[in-house]
Amino acid sequence: xxxxxxxxxxxxxxxEEHTAPLASxxxxxxxxxxxxxxxxxxxxxxxxxxxxxxxANIPRxxxxxxxxxxxxxxxxxxxxxxxTYLETATRDALDRMLFIESERMASCLYHPxxxxxxxxxxxxxxxxxxxxxxxxxxxxxxxxxxxAHTYGHPTIGWLPDLQTMTRDDLYGYYRRYYVPNNAxxxxxxxxxxxxxxxxxxxxxxxxxxxxxxxxxxxxEPEQTGERRLTIRKEGTTAYLKVGFHAPSVTDPGxxxxxxxxxxxxxxxxxxxxxxxxxxxxxxSTRLYRALVERGLASSVTGALVPTAxxxxxxxxxxxxxxxxxxxVESELIAALDRVCRDGITDAELTKAKAQLRARLVFDSxxxxxxxxxxxxxxxxxxxxxxxxxxxxxxxxxxEDVAAVARRVFSxxxxxxxxxxxxxxxxxxxxxxx
Amino acid sequence: xxxxHRASDVVLRTSAAARGGLNPARTVLDNRAVLLTKxxxxxxxVTVNLAIRAGSIADPTGLPGMTWLLSRAIDRGTxxxxxxxxxxxxxxxxxxxxxxVTRHLFSLVCTCLADDFEPVLALLGEILMSPSLPDExxxxxxxxxxxxxxxxxxxxxxxxTEALMALLYPAGHPYxxxxxxxxxxxxRLTRAQLLQLxxxxxxxxELxxxxxxxxxxxxxxxxAARVFDGWRKPVPAPIALPPVALVNERRRxxxxxxxxxxxxxxxxxxxxTRRDPAxxxxxxxxxxxxxxxxxxxxxxxxxERQGMAYYxxxxxxxxxxxxxxxxxxxxxxxxVDRAVASIDEEVGRLVREGLTxxxxxxxxxxxxxxxxxxxxxxxxxxxxxxxxxxxxxxxxYDMRLPELLGAVTLDEVTEAAxxxxxxxxxxxxxxxxxx
Numbered sequence: 128x129x130x131x132x133x134x135x136x137x138x139x140x141x142x143e144e145h146t147a148p149l150a151s152x153x154x155x156x157x158x159x160x161x162x163x164x165x166x167x168x169x170x171x172x173x174x175x176x177x178x179x180x181x182x183a184n185i186p187r188x189x190x191x192x193x194x195x196x197x198x199x200x201x202x203x204x205x206x207x208x209x210x211t212y213l214e215t216a217t218r219d220a221l222d223r224m225l226f227i228e229s230e231r232m233a234s235c236l237y238h239p240x241x242x243x244x245x246x247x248x249x250x251x252x253x254x255x256x257x258x259x260x261x262x263x264x265x266x267x268x269x270x271x272x273x274x275a276h277t278y279g280h281p282t283i284g285w286l287p288d289l290q291t292m293t294r295d296d297l298y299g300y301y302r303r304y305y306v307p308n309n310a311x312x313x314x315x316x317x318x319x320x321x322x323x324x325x326x327x328x329x330x331x332x333x334x335x336x337x338x339x340x341x342x343x344x345x346x347e348p349e350q351t352g353e354r355r356l357t358i359r360k361e362g363t364t365a366y367l368k369v370g371f372h373a374p375s376v377t378d379p380g381x382x383x384x385x386x387x388x389x390x391x392x393x394x395x396x397x398x399x400x401x402x403x404x405x406x407x408x409x410x411s412t413r414l415y416r417a418l419v420e421r422g423l424a425s426s427v428t429g430a431l432v433p434t435a436x437x438x439x440x441x442x443x444x445x446x447x448x449x450x451x452x453x454x455v456e457s458e459l460i461a462a463l464d465r466v467c468r469d470g471i472t473d474a475e476l477t478k479a480k481a482q483l484r485a486r487l488v489f490d491s492x493x494x495x496x497x498x499x500x501x502x503x504x505x506x507x508x509x510x511x512x513x514x515x516x517x518x519x520x521x522x523x524x525x526e527d528v529a530a531v532a533r534r535v536f537s538x539x540x541x542x543x544x545x546x547x548x549x550x551x552x553x554x555x556x557x558x559x560x
Numbered sequence: 561x562x563x564x565h566r567a568s569d570v571v572l573r574t575s576a577a578a579r580g581g582l583n584p585a586r587t588v589l590d591n592r593a594v595l596l597t598k599x600x601x602x603x604x605x606v607t608v609n610l611a612i613r614a615g616s617i618a619d620p621t622g623l624p625g626m627t628w629l630l631s632r633a634i635d636r637g638t639x640x641x642x643x644x645x646x647x648x649x650x651x652x653x654x655x656x657x658x659x660x661v662t663r664h665l666f667s668l669v670c671t672c673l674a675d676d677f678e679p680v681l682a683l684l685g686e687i688l689m690s691p692s693l694p695d696e697x698x699x700x701x702x703x704x705x706x707x708x709x710x711x712x713x714x715x716x717x718x719x720x721t722e723a724l725m726a727l728l729y730p731a732g733h734p735y736x737x738x739x740x741x742x743x744x745x746x747x748r749l750t751r752a753q754l755l756q757l758x759x760x761x762x763x764x765x766e767l768x769x770x771x772x773x774x775x776x777x778x779x780x781x782x783x784a785a786r787v788f789d790g791w792r793k794p795v796p797a798p799i800a801l802p803p804v805a806l807v808n809e810r811r812r813x814x815x816x817x818x819x820x821x822x823x824x825x826x827x828x829x830x831x832x833t834r835r836d837p838a839x840x841x842x843x844x845x846x847x848x849x850x851x852x853x854x855x856x857x858x859x860x861x862x863x864e865r866q867g868m869a870y871y872x873x874x875x876x877x878x879x880x881x882x883x884x885x886x887x888x889x890x891x892x893x894x895x896v897d898r899a900v901a902s903i904d905e906e907v908g909r910l911v912r913e914g915l916t917x918x919x920x921x922x923x924x925x926x927x928x929x930x931x932x933x934x935x936x937x938x939x940x941x942x943x944x945x946x947x948x949x950x951x952x953x954x955x956x957y958d959m960r961l962p963e964l965l966g967a968v969t970l971d972e973v974t975e976a977a978x979x980x981x982x983x984x985x986x987x988x989x990x991x992x993x994x995x
Contacts, residue, residue, distance in 0.1 A: 146600075146602040146936075147602075147932055147933075147936050148932055149932055149933055149936060179854075190853075191852070191853040191854075191860070192852070192853055192922050192926075195852060195853055195922065195925075195926040196922060196925050196926065196929070197929055198925070198926055198927075198928065198929020198930035198931070198932070198933060199929070199930070199933070200930070200933065215933060216929075216933070217929060217932060217933075243867070244864070244865075244866075244867035245867065246867070247867040247868065247892070248863060248867050248868075248869065248870055249870070250892070251822065251869050251870040251890060251891070251892055252870035253821075254821035254822035254890075254892060255821075255822050255870055255871070255890045257820075257821040257822070258715070258716055258717075258820045258821055258822055258890075258992075259715075260714070360819060361818075361819030362714050362819065363710040363711065363713050363714040364707060364710050364711045364714060393651070394654060405656055405658070405671075406656050406658075407656060408650055408651040408653075408654055408655055409651065409656075410643075410646075410647030410650065410651055411647040411648050411651040411652075412651070419700075419704070420700065422699075422700050422703050425703065425704040425707035425708065426704075445707060445711070446707075447703040447706075447707050448703065448706050448707045448710050478651065478652050481652060481653065481654055482651065482652075482653075482654035483654070484654065485653060485654025485655070485672075485673055486654055488603050488604060488605055488673060489603075489605060489654075489671055491603060492603050492605065492936075492937045492938065492939075493936050493937050494936070548714075551714075551819065552818075
């Protein structure tokens, strides 16, 4: 992998992979929902939508098919630390992909009619998410766990902000953050590095840098006691979610926490883009045996996502039909207390490392996945963390895991959320926090 | 030759020359099990995909969901290994075993490191051939299945789709049944019934074992042959599918779910079988209509121009029996009527006018050009080979596919639309906060 920084501040990562006649191009921006102030929640994500609507040199009616004609796919996503766009297509589409991303960086239009049309699309996306009780609980739990940090509000935004945000808000935000000195361009695939760099320079070299975007700097104060919320709403299934403030990706506790999560719920690997598609190996994990094998839950999952600043480690449980949430929570907390008290075993450490090694291989099976990983880590911290991941995982000790378990799983650091369903047809009530 | 033919010829040649074809090795064992192997060296990993022709159509009469419950329990113990032992074997290697049930196939799929290939294939073979199905495991899995059914009952998307399928395939047709079954049936199922289902339907003649990855073809075939060669069972009796009923009127069903924020629309028709010569015309038609870019024509109208939905698309699932074409959209309750009217309008326009040459050319280029991307990973190749084997498409199907798509004409697409689509014969289901 070669790393180059252009004069305008654009960082470029290129990795040649000649296993298929394909190339994947990702353009990453260091802007996500953590950069949003009150009143503008959801603006990062809305801008992402607007950046598919035509540019100065890609007329609106020519957006459709611009990459599909090469058999390619394109997409984008926004989360708390980052916004990113990708194209994966046959290698002969490299120029087209770079052209699209350079236009997206410098020349999007934000036509007022498009902004209005997209408002209702995004509200539809938000409502679709609310149809899922587990997603609703996740949103409310995160908001309860964070009092100060902007990680607390949902990436899609709060509905009142989505109803009132203006075109000028959107365009101003776009111009502030979509500058080469706030971006990383990643190319992986059947390309030749020097030639690819020349093409990048052709398309991006003339884009002027912007003022380094200002950042909201708010540290989340230490949590001083357990927080709880209960959503009582019509539904059929009870859900439990427990969140703990967790180490950021640059914290020495991150990789021990990754091992601990593997022991509790199975190794997910480090790929936010692909790991949700294949569930982790988890039949022999502690929480699966404590909750699913005993019939208390139909599923349990853990989530530790690499983030720039301390986010949450969360455990999500679907209660088996007819099982009270209180008994599920008691067993879950007891299992976490045990790992705080006793740590993990040598055999568990060995197995977790083997699982993570395998997941790193499985998650690198396509040019798209490889490119995602390089850009993701460079955007939230440094690509070096990703390339060093195998050795960092191998170096984790039993003591490291025990220490991070004690640090993270204290009762004063947790937020407990219940989705306690009311019978269908009974009418819904608001959350209790 | 029309302009769209010339354009696709260029893509066709480029695509075929670049790929060189999968060229999998195919072996048929004495017991009629089929082995398909393909070596790749992208990563030091191997995907194993074992499919038995015993999907949900194999559910005994009156017992929908039995195959699904079997899929949840089959890997929880064999004649020589306890559930905990299997869990350790898989977890210790970082492997997730995914077991799925479609209408026709019961599949065990996993990806493992190349070093683990032999013991993993042996384990999967034992799970497939000799499950023990302990009572206590069945009881736990029943709880999971019942919870999943309850979750489905609270999902507008699932409710709309299931209701649509029941209407398109009525009177007990297996395509109209919920794959998970119903709670009352699941509660009553016994170990003896599951063992009987396995004894009746799982046989080597029904197995296709696909191995793709960092293992040489001859060795993969040898290992697979050792695992499955000794499996001896009679060929199961074929399962007859009833004819698919013709729909001669428009039907509209509303499932009020007032606790939800958004409504889901499922709007559909029955179409053709996968082996129908018109399949490729249907495929191209569906791509242009509800897939291309962000949802094809439907996406242009309902999402891009009218801003009514985050998602709207159509899917075509041609199968052994004529499968459905389903249009789905998530819509604010205030816009449901407008959205249905827009779908009606687009369906009507497609039937009246067909596609434009540009649309057909774009979809053809996209589908042909996306073949290398669709066959990039071991798991994707294995799935492609399973599909080709199941429908008898041939070992060179990946190489012939561009030609098959390239030969479709505008008239054939229009004929496909007229054959299956008609707003006056549409079945429409709306589930959500709408009355």
